[in-house]
Amino acid sequence: MNKVSSKVELRFDFERSVVLQDDTRARLRIIAQGKLDSQGQILVVSQATRDRQRNLEDARGKLVEMITRAMHRPKRRRPTRPSRGAKESRLSEKRHDSARKRNRSSAGFE
Numbered sequence: 001m002n003k004v005s006s007k008v009e010l011r012f013d014f015e016r017s018v019v020l021q022d023d024t025r026a027r028l029r030i031i032a033q034g035k036l037d038s039q040g041q042i043l044v045v046s047q048a049t050r051d052r053q054r055n056l057e058d059a060r061g062k063l064v065e066m067i068t069r070a071m072h073r074p075k076r077r078r079p080t081r082p083s084r085g086a087k088e089s090r091l092s093e094k095r096h097d098s099a100r101k102r103n104r105s106s107a108g109f110e
Contacts, residue, residue, distance in 0.1 A: 005052075006047065006049065006050050006051060006052045006055055007045065007046070007047040007055065008045070008046045008047070008052060008055040008056045008058075008059045009043060009044070009045050009059075010043070010044040010045075010046070010056070010059040010060065010063060011037070011041045011042065011043055011044075012041060012042045012044070012063055013039075013040075013041045013042075014028055014029075014032075014041070014042055014067075015040055015041075020067075020070075023073070024067075024070050024071050025070075027069075027070040027071075028042075028066065028067060028070035031066055031069055031070050032066055035066075042063065042066070044059045044062050044063050044066075045059070046058040046059040046062065
């Protein structure tokens with residue numbers, strides 16, 4: 001079986017793409033970090049099947065999946081603080097555990 005004759009290498013120059021926004025381009029650079037060639041293009045290789053056309057579709061699907069992941073903007077984390085009730089319940093639980101452990105120990109020798 002000669003897979004090399006049906007192997008597909010798909011290159012995409014995302015740095016020069018006018019369709020992608022700057023933030024998407026930056027996220028795509030991080031996602032495709034292991035797939036960048038020496039010119040900075042994304043290199044997607046597929047040799048899963050013996051049919052060249054199916055390998056081309058597979059490579060295009062991989063590229064589309066990477067671009068779709070890059071287009072998703074992560075939600076910004078808003079720093080929060082624990083509520084007063086959460087603090088009080090945590091401290092009361094600590095007091096309860098401390099008292100339980102204190103009662104476990106021997107009272108001492110007199």
